[in-house]
Amino acid sequence: MKDRKQHVIKMAHQLFIDKGFQATSIQDILDYSGISKGTFYNYFSSKNELLIALLKSIYEKINKKRNELLMGQDPSDIEVFIKQIEIQLEMNRSNNLSSLFEEVFFSNDEELKQFIKKGHFRVIRWTHNRFKDIFGHDKEPYLLDCSIMFLGILNHNYKYYSIESNSRTAIKKVVRYSVNRIVKIVEEVAESDEQLLPPEKLTSWLPDCKKSTKALQQKLQHSILSLKKSLHHSHEPLKYIELLDFILDELVNTKEPRKFLIESVLSVLKTEPSLFKAGDMQKLEEQIKQYFINEELL
Amino acid sequence: MKDRKQHVIKMAHQLFIDKGFQATSIQDILDYSGISKGTFYNYFSSKNELLIALLKSIYEKINKKRNELLMGQDPSDIEVFIKQIEIQLEMNRSNNLSSLFEEVFFSNDEELKQFIKKGHFRVIRWTHNRFKDIFGHDKEPYLLDCSIMFLGILNHNYKYYSIESNSRTAIKKVVRYSVNRIVKIVEEVAESDEQLLPPEKLTSWLPDCKKSTKALQQKLQHSILSLKKSLHHSHEPLKYIELLDFILDELVNTKEPRKFLIESVLSVLKTEPSLFKAGDMQKLEEQIKQYFINEELL
DNA sequence: ATGAAAATAGACTGCCAGTATAATTTATAG
DNA sequence: CTATAAATTATACTGGCAGTCTATTTTCAT
Numbered sequence: 151m152k153d154r155k156q157h158v159i160k161m162a163h164q165l166f167i168d169k170g171f172q173a174t175s176i177q178d179i180l181d182y183s184g185i186s187k188g189t190f191y192n193y194f195s196s197k198n199e200l201l202i203a204l205l206k207s208i209y210e211k212i213n214k215k216r217n218e219l220l221m222g223q224d225p226s227d228i229e230v231f232i233k234q235i236e237i238q239l240e241m242n243r244s245n246n247l248s249s250l251f252e253e254v255f256f257s258n259d260e261e262l263k264q265f266i267k268k269g270h271f272r273v274i275r276w277t278h279n280r281f282k283d284i285f286g287h288d289k290e291p292y293l294l295d296c297s298i299m300f301l302g303i304l305n306h307n308y309k310y311y312s313i314e315s316n317s318r319t320a321i322k323k324v325v326r327y328s329v330n331r332i333v334k335i336v337e338e339v340a341e342s343d344e345q346l347l348p349p350e351k352l353t354s355w356l357p358d359c360k361k362s363t364k365a366l367q368q369k370l371q372h373s374i375l376s377l378k379k380s381l382h383h384s385h386e387p388l389k390y391i392e393l394l395d396f397i398l399d400e401l402v403n404t405k406e407p408r409k410f411l412i413e414s415v416l417s418v419l420k421t422e423p424s425l426f427k428a429g430d431m432q433k434l435e436e437q438i439k440q441y442f443i444n445e446e447l448l
Numbered sequence: 449m450k451d452r453k454q455h456v457i458k459m460a461h462q463l464f465i466d467k468g469f470q471a472t473s474i475q476d477i478l479d480y481s482g483i484s485k486g487t488f489y490n491y492f493s494s495k496n497e498l499l500i501a502l503l504k505s506i507y508e509k510i511n512k513k514r515n516e517l518l519m520g521q522d523p524s525d526i527e528v529f530i531k532q533i534e535i536q537l538e539m540n541r542s543n544n545l546s547s548l549f550e551e552v553f554f555s556n557d558e559e560l561k562q563f564i565k566k567g568h569f570r571v572i573r574w575t576h577n578r579f580k581d582i583f584g585h586d587k588e589p590y591l592l593d594c595s596i597m598f599l600g601i602l603n604h605n606y607k608y609y610s611i612e613s614n615s616r617t618a619i620k621k622v623v624r625y626s627v628n629r630i631v632k633i634v635e636e637v638a639e640s641d642e643q644l645l646p647p648e649k650l651t652s653w654l655p656d657c658k659k660s661t662k663a664l665q666q667k668l669q670h671s672i673l674s675l676k677k678s679l680h681h682s683h684e685p686l687k688y689i690e691l692l693d694f695i696l697d698e699l700v701n702t703k704e705p706r707k708f709l710i711e712s713v714l715s716v717l718k719t720e721p722s723l724f725k726a727g728d729m730q731k732l733e734e735q736i737k738q739y740f741i742n743e744e745l746l
Numbered sequence: 747a748t749g750a751a752a753a754t755a756g757a758c759t760g761c762c763a764g765t766a767t768a769a770t771t772t773a774t775a776g
Numbered sequence: 777c778t779a780t781a782a783a784t785t786a787t788a789c790t791g792g793c794a795g796t797c798t799a800t801t802t803t804c805a806t
Contacts, residue, residue, distance in 0.1 A: 154753095176794065186755045191795070274608075295605070299629065302604030303597045310572075310596050311644055313653070327644050331597065331633060338632045346609055346625050355611070473762065484786045489764075 155193045158183045159204050167246045171201065198262045209269065212241050216276075217408045225283035232329055234280070239308060239321045271355045274298060278352060285336050292339045294349040300332040366437065367402050373434045374398050380426055393419060401438070412438060453491045456481045457502050465543070469499065496560045507567065510539050514574075515706045523581035530627055532578070537606060537619045569653045572596060576650060583634050590637045592647040598630040664735065665700050671732045672696050678724055691717060699736070710736060 161183035165174045176197055180190060194200040216234045223230045241247065277297040282290060289296075308324045374394050381387040393415050400407045416438070420431060459481035463472045474495055478488060492498040514532045521528045575595040580588060587594075606622045672692050679685040691713050698705045714736070718729060 175792085177792085187795085188754050188756075188797095192753065196795080295625075298604045298608050299601045302600035302602075304600075306596045306600030306603075307593070307644060314645070314649065324644065327593075327642060330640070330642065331637070334636045335629060335633065338636075339629070342628070344625060344628065346605060346622065347612070351612065474764085475762070485764085486767095486785050486787075490784065494764085 154185070154189075158185060158190070158193060159200065159207065162200055163204055163245070166201075166204075196259075198259045202262060202265050205265070205269070208241065208245055208247065209272075212238055214410060215241070225280070226286075228284055228329065228333070231280055231284060232325055235304070235325050235329070236321055239304075239325065240318065243312075243316065243321070268356070271352075273301065275352055275356055277301060278349065281336075289336055289340050290349060291345055292336065294352060295346045296332060296336050296339065298347070299335060300328065303331060304328045370398060370401060370434075370437050373430070373437060377426055377430055377434065380430070390419065390425065397438075452483070452487075456483060456488070456491060457498065457505065460498055461502055461543070464499075464502075494557075496557045500560065500563050503563070503567070506539065506543055507570075510536055512708060513539070515708075519706075523578070524584075526582055526627065526631070529578055529582060530623055533602070533623050533627070534619055537602075537623065538616065541610075541614070541619070566654070569650075572599065573650055573654055575599060576647065579634075587634055587638050588647060589643055590634065592650060593644045594630060594634050594637065596645070597633060598626065601629055602626040668696060668699060668732075668735050671728070671735060675724055675728055675732065678728070688717065688720075688723065695736075 158179065162174070162179045165178055165182055169178070174197075176187075176190065179197075179200075180187060194203065215237050219230060219234050219237065274294075274297050277300060278294055281293040281297055281300075285293060285296075304324070307328050308321070311324050312320055314320075374397065378391055378394055381390050397412055397415055400412055416435060419425070456477065460472070460477045463476055463480055467476070472495075474485070474488065477495075477498075478485060492501065513535050517528060517532050517535065572592075572595050575598060576592055579591045579595055579598075583591060583594075602622070605626050606619070609622050610618055612618075672695065676689055676692055679688050695710055695713055698710055714733060717723070
């Protein structure tokens with residue numbers, strides 16, 4: 151009955167949008183979603199945990215949409231970036247995320263605070279990575295500052311502009327305006343050569359778990375190599391080798407590997423059960439799963 | 449026993465700084481400040497009301513310090529502005545205001561939310577007024593946008609920079625950096641002639657109570673005129689006329705009249721009780737008091 | 747079909763904000 | 777100085793909440 155858990159999250163989300171997070175009591179959620187207390191505490195250890203589950207699912211959705219927009223596009227094309235940011239704001243709006251965030255930060259639950267904080271850091275990191283794509287290597291020393299300033303500008307502009315009109319066109323206007331500003335700021339700040347925070351700070355905020363990631367990558371490489379070897383007997387090895395190589399490349403060389411892509415490739419590979427030894431495929435899947443769990447923890 | 453109320457506020461403030469607002473129960477406040485529940489609810493109708501009282505006193509302090517810095521200085525001197533912003537951040541830091549604000553916004557108390565929101569608007573308005581001083585009239589159409597962006601940049605930069613070092617020099621660095629950016633942004637945005645929000649929006653966010661203010665101003669003008677007339681018999685009328693004119697000018701032509709200044713001038717005027725008719729002075733004082741109450745309500 | 751394991755319902759506990767009432771102090775008038 | 781009214785303060789009480797515990801039902805593997 152996993153749908154039931156999803157159902158509870160959905161109902162709670164509705165209540166949060168309608169009444170606000172704080173104002174929604176657990177009893178409200180029980181009544182509205184038609185479950186009992188035992189069930190609730192079986193799913194979540196607290197209201198905060200439920201919120202974290204909800205936010206995670208929204209984060210995932212945003213991430214997925216952002217990645218779809220980038221697929222097959224030039225990463226240095228700023229128009230793509232603009233669309234990505236628009237999506238992000240649009241999702242915030244439709245999920246009442248901004249008010250949720252604001253509410254949430256006053257919580258005294260340390261875990262929830264950490265979660266939100268990590269979320270902010272991840273947004274900064276994502277923006278920073280995109281800025282590297284867009285503005286190029288020579289601007290890099292200034293790009294962490296610029297990411298932080300960009301998000302500050304964007305949030306503030308949106309906050310006050312949306313008082314007046316809170317529509318899709320409002321979002322577009324705000325995003326365009328904010329991006330226009332940051333483009334000039336990047337130029338200006340590089341010229342005046344002022345730096346507040348060196349980009350390396352990011353890795354201390356969000357440690358890459360480099361050791362464990364490295365170790366996992368080696369295991370993955372090994373698994374895939376042995377899979378490729380066992381392909382020699384296949385009648386179209388090239389196609390499968392390409393797929394395997396893609397997986398490896400996506401996991402090892404991409405900042406944020408696209409889970410859904412990898413999963414679809416895996417499913418293709420699994421359509422021919424005769425290709426590999428029974429355990430090998432499973433082993434690979436297990437490792438990939440582990441990899442994403444690792445990613446998630448940052 | 450009015451000190452007792454102040455004492456409670458002070459003790460609560462300490463607790464808020466130590467444990468956070470949400471995590472502090474009313475019982476904690478009662479224990480820590482050695483009063484009983486009845487007393488507490490006699491002073492404040494709720495914990496939120498206490499918070500509002502606390503914030504008001506902090507706002508006043510900040511405002512006073514800011515005004516002191518501006519006294520006798522050139523308002524267009526950006527170095528003065530920098531010092532004012534530094535003071536503001538410094539006060540936020542020492543009072544743990546930023547975390548308080550963040551906590552507070554997730555409250556479901558509508559009154560408290562409105563209060564905080566109004567506080568944000570006032571900061572924007574103050575910044576906007578200062579920007580008008582600094583950047584001049586021709587930049588005015590862009591200065592509301594710039595105020596909003598400046599505060600976004602400043603907050604974000606400070607938020608993330610203070611993770612690394614949270615000292616007085618950190619504040620200075622962040623403020624200098626942020627001001628350097630906004631100076632260039634003002635130039636750039638004026639050149640590209642882009643506008644998001646027209647500055648008139650401010651008055652709709654913070655209505656001036658124009659009607660009542662206008663009416664009060666006329667009354668004031670009248671009172672002061674009659675006081676000036678009665679001065680003809682004095683042996684040094686000029687000095688007192690100047691003082692009276694100063695009060696009128698400060699109240700009518702200044703965006704944020706400096707209460708402490710006006711009060712000190714009033715006290716000087718009152719040192720010579722023979723100067724004016726008994727009731728006239730009192731009437732003036734009453735009107736000025738009314739004026740500030742009006743101001744406070746926006 | 748049966749027994750173990752997981753899911754569910756709802757009663758129960760303790761805490762907290764806010765209220766009502768009782769006791770005490772303070773102010774005022776005779 | 778005393779009596780009485782008013783304000784202040786202390787504390788007992790209420791209702792609602794989050795979270796726990798236990799008994800019951802459902803699910804699933806064998």
